[in-house]
Amino acid sequence: MARAATKISVVDQTGPSERILQILTESARLFATNGYDGTSMRDIAAACGISKSLLYHHFADKDEIFARIALGSTRELCEFVTARIPEDAAPAARIRAFMIGTAEYFHRYRWAWLASTSSFWSDPEARRQKERMMWRDRYEGLLRTLLMEAIEAGEMRPVDVSHAGRLILSSLNWMHRWYKPEKGLTAVQIAETYFDMIFNGLKAEPPAP
Amino acid sequence: MARAATKISVVDQTGPSERILQILTESARLFATNGYDGTSMRDIAAACGISKSLLYHHFADKDEIFARIALGSTRELCEFVTARIPEDAAPAARIRAFMIGTAEYFHRYRWAWLASTSSFWSDPEARRQKERMMWRDRYEGLLRTLLMEAIEAGEMRPVDVSHAGRLILSSLNWMHRWYKPEKGLTAVQIAETYFDMIFNGLKAEPPAP
The missing domain is CATH 1.10.357.10 (Tetracycline Repressor, domain 2)
Incomplete structure (x- = not known):
């Protein structure tokens, strides 16, 4: 279930949900500022104002977020x-x-x-x-x-x-x-x-x- | 004497010496890659293949190099x-x-x-x-x-x-x-x-x- 979310493409009718967009936006900002190693799932959840468990509901791990962005x-x-x-x-x-x-x-x-x-x-x-x-x-x-x-x-x-x-x-x-x-x-x-x-x-x- | 070198401007007839250009080029690359704090005068001298004392002959300290570049x-x-x-x-x-x-x-x-x-x-x-x-x-x-x-x-x-x-x-x-x-x-x-x-x-x- 967590993996399914990353298959959403922006060329779909609906596009990614606001939540997914928020996670990707904040992660991109954190990666670019602090580097991949300097950014944790905890940091990303905090930047989005969501719990770590909600973040893991959407993405299995940090690498999956990185891959989606890159x-x-x-x-x-x-x-x-x-x-x-x-x-x-x-x-x-x-x-x-x-x-x-x-x-x-x-x-x-x-x-x-x-x-x-x-x-x-x-x-x-x-x-x-x-x-x-x-x-x-x-x-x-x-x-x-x-x-x-x-x-x-x-x-x-x-x-x-x-x-x-x-x-x-x-x-x-x-x-x-x-x-x-x-x-x-x-x-x-x-x-x-x-x-x-x-x-x-x-x-x-x-x-x- | 060390300070005098940094007053050379590229709009002079002669421009900065090859040595100064080399120091600035290598420093810019190191600062951009490893950050200001992650770059030492020793690193800069090593990247240029010169001794630390020759580097200090041209620039009083790392901040002077940074200022010249920035x-x-x-x-x-x-x-x-x-x-x-x-x-x-x-x-x-x-x-x-x-x-x-x-x-x-x-x-x-x-x-x-x-x-x-x-x-x-x-x-x-x-x-x-x-x-x-x-x-x-x-x-x-x-x-x-x-x-x-x-x-x-x-x-x-x-x-x-x-x-x-x-x-x-x-x-x-x-x-x-x-x-x-x-x-x-x-x-x-x-x-x-x-x-x-x-x-x-x-x-x-x-x-x-």
Whole structure:
């Protein structure tokens, strides 16, 4: 029963329960601050304001929480974003959807943002680390594919897709360092702004002849 | 005499000696990996392959090295970039020079890159932390000023300069996570590529009528 909870995926209709999200968020914060060894199940329960037995009801042990954060954040980001890219839209609109989907995911799942952008989360277990890299490659590869399609469709000029992809991912990845959800634009609005700037450029339109 | 060495600024003609750069680079790596308390002068000397007495010849103590890295990296980045912006160039060319100057600085002073992008470097001494923020604000403010000038000159469309500034800084700041100086484009070439993409946009030119 305890194990069942971790199978919940964010791409389900309902998504993980508020409680699971709280546990993952607090654990990610504690791992990133105090390290894996410096964080106990007791610490996590205390940070969530719940009993240790309730915590064990959801997760069998600390490693299961870690795995869910380290691996889950990458796999779920990829699935979440993929599910939000409209099949029948023009390539540029699909790139925009990729950016907005990423921002939306990170806004909803702050623990995942922390996990995916911090270098702390190198998983000691080689198999999981490999699986994580596979999902990361798939996520980044999706963006490069969308960029190539936009070039082939004549919507985008023939830039180097790996550098264009880096630029887009950098803009999204760096957000966790300054983004405050409670003030200013939402994460999604920022992604829309970035898409506009990167796709249309900052240069002024030449005056009509 | 030991103190004199730390007054050398990277904006001097000569820049800091290779030895000073080596000490700062190794120290930054050790601080970021093992923390301030977990790093001794002995560790730093060993990482550099020099004697402790030679290390003390250059720096009076560990705090002096820390201060040079934490504060110096921000002040020197600002001075280095400011000195590379041509006075008489058009605003867009000045924005390009800002991006290239930043990339050049970080390529030359890897320790500074590590220090400025890691959240580890919050200085326990409030006065220095404040001075560091002041230099950071000045550096970021310079970019926003250049962006405003480009809009006023009609070179750039009237986008929100704070978001445009964030986008440019994100592209540069995230480079430390993937950039390998020994392969592919140089940091300066990447900055040039990003400038082209952000300024001119990815969108294909409309076909000539």
